[in-house]
Amino acid sequence: MQKIKIDAQTRNSMSAMQRSVKKGILGLAQFVVIVGICYVIVAPILGILVSSFMSDGDAYNPMVYMIPTAPTLQKYKTVIARLNYFPTMGRDLLYTLSLMIIQVFICSMVGYGFARFNFPFKKLLFACVVVMIVIPTNTIMLPLYMTFKNFNPFGLATLIKGKSINLLGTPVPMYLMTFLGCGLRSGLYIYIFNQFFRGLPKEIEEAAFVDGAGVWYTYFRIMLMNAMPSVITVAVFSMVWQYNDTFYAKLFLISENIVISKKISSLTAVIANEDKILDTTIQQLYLDAGIILIMVPIVLIYVFLQRYFIEGVERSGIVG
Amino acid sequence: MKRRRGLSLLQKRNVKGFMFILPWLVGFIIFYARSMFMTAQFSLSTMTTSAGGGYTLEWAGLSNYIYAFRAHGTFKQVLTTSILNMLVDVPLITFFSLFMAILLNRKFKGRTIVRAIFFLPIIMNSGAITSAMELARTMMSGGISSGASEISDAAASGVDVAYFIELFKNLAMPDKLLDYIVAAVARINDIISASGVQIIIFIAALQSIPGSMYEVAKIEGATAYETFWKVTFPMVMPHIITNVVYTVVDNFAKSDVVQLAYDTCFNEINYGLSSTMSLVSTVIVCVILVLVCGFIQKRTFYYN
Known part of the structure; x- marks a missing residue:
């Protein structure tokens, strides 16, 4: 009897020890994986940051690693001048933010329409939204290019000016497409909003209706306010993607003075041309x-919004 | 009794609802439906642009298709490699992001910072930045000289990859599987940067699993392993489809075949051929999507 009791006790304490060891090993493994992957993500950014402060000598000195011996801001000065940084950035942010606001309004409206109303062919139309997500823009790039090159809605342009208008080279095509709910990844945003509105309780709207609010009032003042998590999610996504987008910017030949990420792709050529720096290693520093x-601006906005963003993602309708 | 004239209250409401989606509907018809039709039309004809900015189409039958598949130098190869790469990448990205989402969903110190870092790749996802990052990465892992191949990257950091490969070969692991794993490890960086949005979707999915299910599993004495396969995985399953669709589309948009179509269009000014390439690759991707989704859907468990 005594023996059995002792056996059980040792077994219990053994398993407790085993468990804590197991837990410790798992925790360590988790720590290693997370730190490793964070390193993979952060390392190149750190590398870029460091080399942007390097002087020409440091770039060729094999002893220099992570800490430049002669840090300099000269690269930044030149690049700010060549990019015409502040005015261009201002225009780009204006362009991006205005498109973002349009995206949020239009996509939430469409998503709400699909979530709360019934009309003929609703299922079919929603399938069209899914088609929009799935079809890559490259399939329709040529017709879009042609449409905006000879822009002639219902022959109106011919009627007024005598010939079709060439909208390429201006940001108008992008605004037009976004306004009609077909901008950059609009399908995805419509989907997110639709999922979110479907998850909200119907009683809110019924109460508003009983109190005499119209459909539009209900939508703007009540539903949109309740949809803040997904509004933030969509706002962050649309801003970041719009800011980084070069595909549409290239397709519609939108000026470099509006889209700064387009300007960055020709930066090395400009530096080579204007400052006569032909060494590719030095060009890379610039x-x-x-x-x-x-x-910088996008990271600042992200750092500012990231808490709301991640909370928003968790509560918003990404999950159906 | 007279028939009631006009619309009922419900009908009125539905008309208003239609107003909500009207802008999108107009846009879809003008920009998507019409464009898809035009792409099909272009691919079946020879297009010549005129000086005024207009263009004329000349019926060419299937000649563009025949040219693309029979005579074009690289189209077939590029198409096959793009699709094979996609088929390799999609499961990797899906499982990697599920794994990371589970890790990030746990409570540990510094979780906020780690999460912020994990979503950085979504922010820095533009062409110019990516190429510069690639260079910075090789510089970080041992200077320019060692940037020759991804394997040598790892070798520079003191890990003898060949030794490990040999080791696993001696354990009689199938060569194909080994190749797959080695390739996956070598491209860990591409995989991480492509799985930002997927991780977000999975985290949201994990958050939506009711905690009571885990409690029950614990009371019944399920191990962590069993809990994962019996609770977490089935509950996340519906979102795997969302993620697979997103990954396939994202991967396709960045693939070489799309780039080839772009170059054919704007560098070689061969509009008909470019449309053919786009259309063929899109149709193939859509077929793959339908097949994969059908396959997963059969195995999916829907909670509600």
């Missing part, structure tokens, strides 16, 4: 400074 410069 490019690194340029990249840091264009990343």
